[in-house]
Amino acid sequence: IVVYYLGKPEAIKTNHELAEIVAKKTNQALIRWLEEQIRTAQTIARDPRVVDVTLSPADPQKRAAAQQFLSQMHALHPYYENIPLAIKFAEDQTISIDVQGDQKVVGNGNFFIDTVGGKTIGKCGPQFTYIKNVFAGKPYFISEVYPSILRGNPIFVVAAPILHHGQIIGATIVAPRMDYFTEYFVEKSVIGTTGYLSMIDQDGMFISHPQKNLILNPKGRDLVQPVMDKIAAGESYFLSDFAGTPKVYYVEKLTTAQFHMEDSWYIIFCRGYDEVLAGVFAFLFKTFISMLLVAVAVTLLVYFLTRSLISKPMDKLTVAADCVTNGDLRVKIDTGGSLNEVGVLSRSINNMTQSIREQTIKIREAVHTLNATAT
Structure with missing residues (x-):
């Protein structure tokens, strides 16, 4: 704990x-x-082909040149959803752009060229945050993350203004x-x-x-x-x-x-x-295992020490006591100079055995003397 x-x-x-x-x-x-x-959005916005097509969005040659450039940029950045250009017009101004035979009406803030086959031309508008902020003079603007108007998948937009003689004429959009x-x-x-x-x-x-x-x-x-x-x-x-x-x-x-x-x-x-906390639990587990191993080692050490210092000497004492009980007074316990309780007890038993042996010898000598006198 x-x-x-x-x-x-x-x-x-x-x-x-x-x-x-x-x-x-x-x-x-x-x-x-x-x-x-x-930087990518601003670089695209400064390109002369982008400026030219924004000034003349319906010009076929300028559209072709800008389209080629934008497609190349898209190929270099395949993680972009689209690289469209938006036009800045007066509120009531519009143009018509032919997209594979279909006429798309493009007004203020709408895309007039893109890199997805014209699928987003005519879309977007000045109400979108990135168009509104760039048209208001921001050097760039990063939008919120929102569903793509092309496929509905999540994207965000970085927009940069397209300038001509210091005037904002449109916006470049890159959409990661x-x-x-x-x-x-x-x-x-x-x-x-x-x-x-x-x-x-x-x-x-x-x-x-x-x-x-x-x-x-x-x-x-x-x-x-x-x-x-x-x-x-x-x-x-x-x-x-x-x-x-x-x-x-x-x-x-x-x-x-x-x-x-x-x-x-x-x-x-x-x-x-x-x-x-896994590291703490791992440390606790290792600590528990270590303590368990230490406990086992201590137990074994105590066991062997007890056996060496107490059990074996006590076994010798038991054998000696059995010998004395059976009348063998010649037994002598080797104390090895031990000063612990078992050693003291061993010496006491040796002294007792020695005393009994001496008393027995004296008794035998007395009996022998009495027998000799009686004869």
Whole structure:
């Protein structure tokens, strides 16, 4: 019990240090990765082919040149869902874009070119957070995680303004898929058998989790609500339940203060409470086995010492006593100079036997003298 209560705080402290390292390293890697996405979006936005097609979105030659460039960029970044361009128009201004024989109406904030075969042309709009913020003058903007308008799978968007002579004429969008995001940042960060990373947004929605079915799933938000309550209370390292299982959590926050982004994201490292304390239990087991072995060794030592110091001498005493009982007074016990109780008793028996032997000799001599006198 003492070992358990002494070892438990140390195990929790060690896990805290490990969790902090994993979460902070992941946070740093995530920051660098987001910065890379921002640079990519801004690089695309500055390309002359992108600027030209945004100025003349219906020009076939300019569309072909921009389409080729965007497709090449998409091939270099296969984890993007799409790389579309959005146009900035007056509220009532529209154009018509031919998409494989189908005329798509494109207005302010709509996509007018993409890298998915025109499937998203005419979609999006100024009400989307990333379009609204970029058109308002932000140098870039990172959206919330939301279902893709193409396939419904979870994505987020990094948008950058397309400028011409300092004026915003449109926006470049890159859309990383969350499944890649999860594989890159979450699934590779497994510690032990129960330790893993996940990410939630400020609304308590999973945006990355090893169980991908929990991403953007309201059921996941219900499961993580106790964790969100702890975060809201200002705690960063705590014990909480997840689906009925006690887990130890460490939380690292990626805030909107670091980036132009819609939501704050939380990087969460969690590990099963039982696994955290497994080291203590293992130590207790080893301690128990060690103590058991020591106890057995001590018992055997006491046994052999007792047998050597007491049992064997007592056996000699018993044999000597039997000899005396049978009339053999020549027996003498070897005490070996022992000063313990058995040695003292052995010498006493030797003295007693010697005394009896001497008395017997005297009696025999007296009897012999009497017999001689009588004769």
